[in-house]
Amino acid sequence: MINNDYLLDSKQMADFVADGFLRFDELVPKELNETAHKAMEDRTIQGGRAGLPFSQIWTQDSPMRRIFDMPEVQGIVHSMVGPDPLYDHQAIHIVNAGNHSGQIWHGDAIIDTRMHFDIQFFYFSHDTPREMGGTMILPGSHYRRICETDIARYQNFLGQLPAVCKAGTIMVVHHGMWHCAQPNLTDQTRYMFKLRLNPTVRQVRLWNTDDVDDPSIPSLLSKNHKWYGNDVRLEFVNRIKFWRFLTGNEQFDMGYWLSRLENTPDNIAVA
Amino acid sequence: MSQFRQKILVLYLHTPNLDSHVVAWSEYDGTGKSHATTGDSDQPPYNSVLSAMKDGWRVVQFPQQFPAHPGMEYQTAYLRFEYILEKMEKIDD
Numbered sequence: 001m002i003n004n005d006y007l008l009d010s011k012q013m014a015d016f017v018a019d020g021f022l023r024f025d026e027l028v029p030k031e032l033n034e035t036a037h038k039a040m041e042d043r044t045i046q047g048g049r050a051g052l053p054f055s056q057i058w059t060q061d062s063p064m065r066r067i068f069d070m071p072e073v074q075g076i077v078h079s080m081v082g083p084d085p086l087y088d089h090q091a092i093h094i095v096n097a098g099n100h101s102g103q104i105w106h107g108d109a110i111i112d113t114r115m116h117f118d119i120q121f122f123y124f125s126h127d128t129p130r131e132m133g134g135t136m137i138l139p140g141s142h143y144r145r146i147c148e149t150d151i152a153r154y155q156n157f158l159g160q161l162p163a164v165c166k167a168g169t170i171m172v173v174h175h176g177m178w179h180c181a182q183p184n185l186t187d188q189t190r191y192m193f194k195l196r197l198n199p200t201v202r203q204v205r206l207w208n209t210d211d212v213d214d215p216s217i218p219s220l221l222s223k224n225h226k227w228y229g230n231d232v233r234l235e236f237v238n239r240i241k242f243w244r245f246l247t248g249n250e251q252f253d254m255g256y257w258l259s260r261l262e263n264t265p266d267n268i269a270v271a
Numbered sequence: 272m273s274q275f276r277q278k279i280l281v282l283y284l285h286t287p288n289l290d291s292h293v294v295a296w297s298e299y300d301g302t303g304k305s306h307a308t309t310g311d312s313d314q315p316p317y318n319s320v321l322s323a324m325k326d327g328w329r330v331v332q333f334p335q336q337f338p339a340h341p342g343m344e345y346q347t348a349y350l351r352f353e354y355i356l357e358k359m360e361k362i363d364d
Contacts, residue, residue, distance in 0.1 A: 100308070101306075101308050102308040102309035102310050102311065103309065104309060105309055136309065136310045143347055144347050144348050144349075145346055145347070145348045146348050146349065150349070151349070153281065153297060154283075154295055154297055154309075154350070155295075155296065155297035155298065155307055155308065155309050155310070155311065156295060156296050156297070156309070156310060156311065156312050156313070156315070157294065157295040158293075158294050158295065158315075160310060160313070162310060180309045180310065182309070182310050183308065183310075226294060227283075227294045227295055227350075228294070229283070229284065229285035229286065229291075229294045229350070229352065230285055230286045230351075230352070231347055231351070234345055234346075234347050235347060237345045238345065238347065
């Protein structure tokens with residue numbers, strides 16, 4: 001049973017709906033970062049078959065098991081995908097020292113039409129200054145229906161966000177997030193551990209919903225991302241629909257965007 | 272004898288108006304003198320397509336505009352207002 005204190009709150013979930021990610025700085029303690037970093041260097045972190053229960057991946061003494069058993073991380077997992085998620089895949093992303101080329105922008109997997117969503121963890125075991133990368137994400141790109149490297153022509157966006165962070169930082173991103181590894185101009189190899197999890201339950205009100213009616217929620221959901229240009233209002237619609245899915249509140253709106261479109265009266269006016 | 276090579280600049284705009292501001296950009300340099308990559312700048316090289324035109328860039332492709340497919344009116348995918356510009360640059364033999 002997850003302690004409510006470790007669950008995300010509604011404001012964090014609203015940020016996730018608007019941005020497609022949440023970031024937790026220096027969440028993992030130093031000793032565990034060093035152990036995990038060594039394991040990544042030694043390539044000793046064994047994965048498993050896609051679709052297995054996540055609980056069956058890794059031994060109890062694996063540094064990754066110890067990290068993902070931390071109550072803070074369990075709280076994130078539960079809030080997003082609920083109890084008993086499935087393991088999808090993991091990857092140790094390595095950018096060699098002196099690599100001056102950025103990876104092309106891409107989304108993982110293929111076009112995904114679900115409202116249900118997977119999460120991907122990006123875990124940084126060591127300090128990652130800008131000259132080392134890290135992984136670049138494009139906040140707010142998670143609803144875009146593209147197929148993997150279809151977006152490779154793009155190079156730069158207003159608001160693109162490199163994961164410049166301290167050791168122990170974890171980001172959790174929606175599966176649709178556009179991202180790319182960045183050049184590593186240092187003389188140190190850069191590592192990032194990625195893990196994808198799938199839900200096994202309907203993703204409705206899995207977080208601490210005590211503040212679900214907080215008056216700040218609509219404004220959090222109304223955040224603009226400058227690269228949207230004229231499409232920002234279409235993204236509002238995506239967010240409203242996603243918030244309805246997550247909360248089960250089919251009447252939710254921010255502003256009047258969907259209410260206006262749903263107003264299709266059939267009753268005949270009395271003469 | 273001098274030869275020319277093509278440089279390509281791709282600008283993505285806020286609206287279809289060529290004077291609206293740039294929200295994303297890419298550069299491909301056929302001269303080989305520069306090598307742009309992802310995430311290498313936080314500010315666009317020009318504020319608009321019109322600004323780039325004033326600096327000698329030629330627009331070689333406009334984005335076409337189509338009505339949304341039925342059922343896909345609210346779906347988003349690629350950046351819609353993509354303008355491709357070129358500049359021919361002399362290289363030494």
